[in-house]
Amino acid sequence: MTYVFQFGIVFDRFGELLEGAWLTVQLAAMALALGMAVALTCAYLRTAGPKPLRMLVVAYVEAVRNTPFLVQLYIVFFSLPQLGVRFEANQAALVAMVVNFGAYATEIVRAGIQSVPVGQIEVGRALGLKRFQIYRLIVLFPAIKAVFPALASQFVLLLLGSSVVAAISAKELTAIANTLQSTTFRAFEVYIVVAAMYLAIAVGFRAFFAAVYWFVFARGRER
Amino acid sequence: MKFVTRLLAAATAACLLLGLGIGQADAQVLDRIMKEKKIRITAQVDSAPFGILDKNNKPTGSEIETARQIAKDLGVELELVQVSGPQRIPALLSDRADLAISSLSITTDRAKTVWFASPHGALxxxxxxxxxxxxxxxxxxxxxxxxxxxxxxxxxxxxxxxxxxxxxxxxxxxxxxxxxxxxxxxxxxxxxxxxxxxxxxxxxxxxxxxxxxxxxAFYAVAVKPGNYDLLQWVNTWVFVNKLNGVLAKIYEQNTGVKLVDLPTL
The missing domain is CATH 3.40.190.10 (Periplasmic binding protein-like II)
Known part of the structure; x- marks a missing residue:
């Protein structure tokens, strides 16, 4: 092999890559928060809501889960402006990520809800709790606990999948890497460094999730 | 000892002759083209409006038309050698094509490996x-x-x-x-x-x-280094067709924009 590695070129412009990485982290964190809000609402409607709303949630989840993320992104960025709804590139990326993660998380949370034994819900009814109270006080906690690892995995997929928002000119990590690559022609060095940065971000979020699990679900509950 | 000297002398002479022979072959590309009545020119058909395929899958575009005009003016048959962008120069160097006419912009880097004629188009x-x-x-x-x-x-x-x-x-x-x-x-x-x-x-x-x-950026016809005769003919062709407006006509018909003033290389 005669290829000479020149990482100097990449580290000269490391600041730009860090800015891109920061935007990736921000997008992912915001998509996580907003997507979970979407998921908790939709999962409730899906399991306990009136029939029309239930159908609507099913339609949303299936539409998103059976279309490519890139196409969803293009619809938000290129199609919605023609209807008068205009998002900047970064906002469009966030909207698409929330919609996408929300749908997958809805399905995961729904599975968690349905894993809660019927007996517990019946107890709630016997105590005279309202439907939403049963959801909030009895069902939600064990449901999320049961599917927490699946949610964390889905989130990491979203984080890594966010690399495609470079296609609509959002200046996140992959976009910066593509520009760096096409101006320095150092594809190997650029993408190796960027892969390491994604790895670090993903490991960081996984540690965050492990900590959340520990504090919320596991601590003081071992018997 | 005497024998060894003679052998060396003979070997050197043989090498010189061979070398001369190769040099002569290269310098007579134009003769070969005229004798075979055929010129081989690169055709990049994935870069509209310079080279594309029309409805009948036939190559067309400003650079393809330029190649056709050159073959016509030479009075020989045209053989289009299909290339992708990165293959334009290798096709020339490996003798698969006599001329590269595929919107090849003139750069000092490329000039290290091929010889450019005067530009006949601009981007x-x-x-x-x-x-x-x-x-x-x-x-x-x-x-x-x-x-x-x-x-x-x-x-x-x-x-x-x-x-x-x-x-x-x-x-x-x-x-x-x-x-x-x-x-x-x-x-x-x-x-x-x-x-x-x-x-x-x-x-x-x-x-x-x-x-x-x-x-x-200006692009030009490129030849393999050493092909003086062909380069000289192409430069003459560019000169004549710049003056008579044929270059401008081909360019404007295919790209829809006016050809800017072309400098001379």
Whole structure:
């Protein structure tokens, strides 16, 4: 092999890559928060809501889960402006990520809800709790606990999948890497460094999730 | 000892003769073309409007028409050697083609491996946008969002002239960049001049127009180094057809934009 590695070129412009990485982290964190809000609402409607709303949630989840993320992104960025709804590139990326993660998380949370034994819900009814109270006080906690690892995995997929928002000119990590690559022609060095940065971000979020699990679900509950 | 000296002398003479023979063969490419009544020219058919395939899958475009005109003026048959962009120079060096005529921009790097004739065409990078967007010169780009495609000439040229405060954004494909302009996601586009005409035709209601020219690259016919006779003939051909307007006609018919004044190499 005669290829000479020149990482100097990449580290000269490391600041730009860090800015891109920061935007990736921000997008992912915001998509996580907003997507979970979407998921908790939709999962409730899906399991306990009136029939029309239930159908609507099913339609949303299936539409998103059976279309490519890139196409969803293009619809938000290129199609919605023609209807008068205009998002900047970064906002469009966030909207698409929330919609996408929300749908997958809805399905995961729904599975968690349905894993809660019927007996517990019946107890709630016997105590005279309202439907939403049963959801909030009895069902939600064990449901999320049961599917927490699946949610964390889905989130990491979203984080890594966010690399495609470079296609609509959002200046996140992959976009910066593509520009760096096409101006320095150092594809190997650029993408190796960027892969390491994604790895670090993903490991960081996984540690965050492990900590959340520990504090919320596991601590003081071992018997 | 005497025998060894003689052997060496004979070997040297043989090498010299062989070397001369090869040199002569190279210097007589034009003779060979005239004798075989056939010239082989590269054809890149994935770069509209320079080279594309028409409805009947026949190569066409400004560079293909140039190749046809050259074969016609030589009075020989044309054999098109299909190449992709990166194969244009290797096809020449490996003797698969006698001439490379595939919008090969003249650069000092390329001149290390091939010989360029005088340019016969130009590729301008321009800033384009809707009539309502007020851009007259580079200074007006400040505060505007300019979109372009990665790994293109515009990616190299536009940042050089953009004042501080210009928001340059990149897309991965020409289609996405153009769509961003048409949907108003960017204020202006940096692209090849002929693309603006294309956009204006595709979306007449948007009023897309050329704002100003950023840079112009000239492209030329290239030959394998050493082919003096062929290069000399091509230079003569470019000279004659520049004066009689044939070059301008081919260019304008295929690209839809006027050919700028061509400098001489």
């Amino acid at each position: 301008s990078i321009v800033i384009g946008g809707a009539k309502s967007v007020n851009i007259k010169s580079a200074a007006d780009l400040a505060g505007k969002k300019i979109g372009m495609t990665r790994a293109t000439l515009e990616e190299q040229e536009v940042p050089k002239i953009a004042p501080p405060g210009t928001n340059i954004v990149f897309f991965d494909e020409h289609a996405a960049t153009q769509q961003a302009l048409l949907t108003g996601q960017i204020d202006a586009i940096g692209c090849a001049a002929f693309l603006i005409n294309d956009l204006a035709k595709k979306a007449p209601d948007k009023g897309i127009e050329t704002k100003f020219t950023v840079a112009t």
